[in-house]
């Protein structure tokens with residue numbers, strides 16, 4: 001898990017037949033917004049004509065991400081790789097006529113970017129899968145266990161194909177909510193993955209047999225008490241390409257969310273949705289490039305750091321060096337004037353702004369001679385605080401010690 005904890009940023013990719021009309025992935029037919037037949041007809045419009053796995057991998061590298069997670073099969077059951085378990089794949093049924101996962105995996109590996117494969121356990125297209133539309137099931141699992149076992153073999157064979165063909169560093173399961181760990185044979189799925197690759201890590205969506213938590217779109221307010229966790233989030237409102245969704249988060253908003261994640265000890269898995277032809281919407285390209293520029297300038301405060309000051313010590317996100325002798329404060333770009341740290345019980349050696357040669361002044365305020373409660377640390381921010389978030393580096397004379405008390409007399 002160490003590479004995952006140090007990585008901080010991953011890029012999520014939702015690509016599939018839903019990218020043709022730019023509608024909601026799988027849910028649009030499941031929730032009966034469109035007929036299943038009409039939804040599946042999109043397969044005829046999927047071309048991947050301009051798909052260039054190398055340029056995708058370059059963009060991911062430029063974003064500062066250390067891993068990428070791509071959909072190998074969403075809930076609609078359409079595989080993006082050459083599955084032998086059925087003929088429902090873009091290789092066999094679409095104009096793309098090629099495996100779309102293998103070239104991407106190769107390009108990621110060439111750039112030392114860790115490979116994650118998204119796989120939906122549920123498969124609303126498979127005739128042996130009980131659930132189908134929001135208000136209809138094909139059969140009750142308990143009434144036809146042989147049919148469910150047939151689906152289980154299909155599902156586990158596809159997972160095995162992904163293991164052997166791509167040897168992913170990370171399995172990102174989804175869709176586990178419709179059945180129990182026992183019904184999914186989750187323990188067996190985990191075991192088979194680790195037999196093939198003992199270093200593979202698995203997300204939480206395997207009914208309790210995963211390695212890290214995956215809050216989605218909902219930002220934690222209190223620090224999650226999971227050892228490892230990752231917030232997955234869209235750049236606009238859709239996971240896959242949406243023709244009508246221009247409601248993008250700004251780069252500054254994404255930087256703020258990203259620093260909040262890493263300050264609380266988690267990762268951000270930021271999603272993009274390429275079009276059916278393999279082109280990535282310009283707004284998403286711009287977000288990844290601008291995010292990457294900011295990360296590159298401040299990487300010392302990002303990769304291989306750990307969660308920062310607990311709530312109450314600093315009104316913002318922060319991270320710590322692993323030896324806790326350095327604090328990194330994330331300060332909104334619009335901020336000028338003082339920032340304050342409370343309860344810092346350690347001598348400050350130097351305060352600077354990352355990516356610049358600015359040295360900042362700090363002042364201890366309110367330290368009482370007869371009390372061991374530390375004073376407040378006021379740091380004057382430069383007037384010309386840049387457009388993007390700044391990172392204030394505080395080098396301490398020794399390991400960090402914090403006063404958590406309620407004051408006293």
Ligand code: FHN
Nearest residue numbers: 025026027174175216232239
């Ligand atoms: O149902 C899916 C959804 O389509 C999307 O893939 C997200 C991404 O994490 N996961 C599920 C919803 O939790």
